[in-house]
Amino acid sequence: MKFPTLHSWDLSPKEAIALQKELAQQIDVERPLKKCALIAGADCSYNRFSPTFYAAVVVLRTSDWSIVEAQGVIGESPFPYIPGLLSFRETPIVLQAFAKLEHRPDAIMCDGQGFAHPRRFGLACHLGLWLGIPCFGCAKTRLTGDHDEPGSNAGAVAPLHEKGEHIGNVVRTKNKTKPVYVSPGHLIDLNSATQWTLESSCGYRIPEPTRQAHLHVNQMRLQDTSEPEV
DNA sequence: GCGACAG
DNA sequence: ATCTTGTCGC
Structure with a gap:
């Protein structure tokens, strides 16, 4: 995959915050996701x-959740x-993995927040902006x-609010297990992000795209012989 | 000043 | 994120 360079990553925390405020103005979280044959999951370890x-x-086919392609980077x-x-x-290295991808996914699921962020510019917003692909966040914690606490059964959803704004959804992906925090990143709306989160939760709390990406990075780390095993 | 705080 | 065994509950 190819994508343009948006900015330098060599920044101080103060500069990073300033950049977030600037880039946050370019985010689009109103667009319904129409077609999604291929969805990607990204993660780090x-x-x-x-x-x-x-x-x-990891790129998955939404028709049967089979893995189409997986790429990893160590850095x-x-x-x-x-x-x-x-x-x-995380984004600089994740982008390197996307650069190696041969398939262009229709959407991307991230392990972290999107719009549900203090400056409305979480991980999923940043990645989506760089790639120009619909991207949303599915975080394990707030x-x-x-x-409020969503209902106890899979499919239950409770809105996540801040300062009168509906910034995300708390989604129960599995019966009687902790919910996940869903929010749009870029080029996708909250409803689409929520629906694909539930759609891809194949019996596990963590939806398949992110779950597979997590399994993949852990395999990489454990098989990396150049690192001292603790 | 105090508490909260994605991975 | 990672370090970690067994254990309680559906």
């Missing part, structure tokens, strides 16, 4: 005290983990916003 980073993207992250600035830590 790493050791506690090693700078080595593993990123993977180092130039940015520390700071709540609210996760995209500056970053910001308030909500």
Whole structure:
């Protein structure tokens, strides 16, 4: 896959925040996703005290959830983990994995927030803007916003609000298990993101795209002989 | 000042 | 994110 360079990743935390505020103005979270034959999942993995980073993207066929393609990259992250600035830590390497992709997915599911972010510019917004592909976030825990507990059965949804704004949905993907936090990133609306989250939750709490990407990066990390096993 | 805080 | 065994519940 090819995509243009939008900006440098060599930034200080203050510069990163300024850039988020600037790029957030370009985000489109109103567009319903019409066609989605191929959906990609992206994820990262790493050791506690090693700078080595593993990123993977897996492309799935939505008709039967079979894996069409998987690409991974091993590198180092130039940015520390700071709540609210996760995209500056993970996106540079994730983009390298997308660059190796031969298939162009119709949508992308990220392991983190999209619009449900303090500055409305989470990981999924940033990745979607770079790639120009509909992208949304499916996080395992909350970053910001308030909500009621969704019903206890799969399919239950509760709105995530902040300052009077509907920024995402808390979605129960499996009976009696913790819900996930869904929000649009770019070129997709909240309803489409929520529907595809439920559609791809094949009996697990984590939807198939992100679940497969997670399995993939973990395989990469455990098979990397250049890293000292703890 | 205090508490919260994606991965 | 990662470190970790068994265990309670459906």
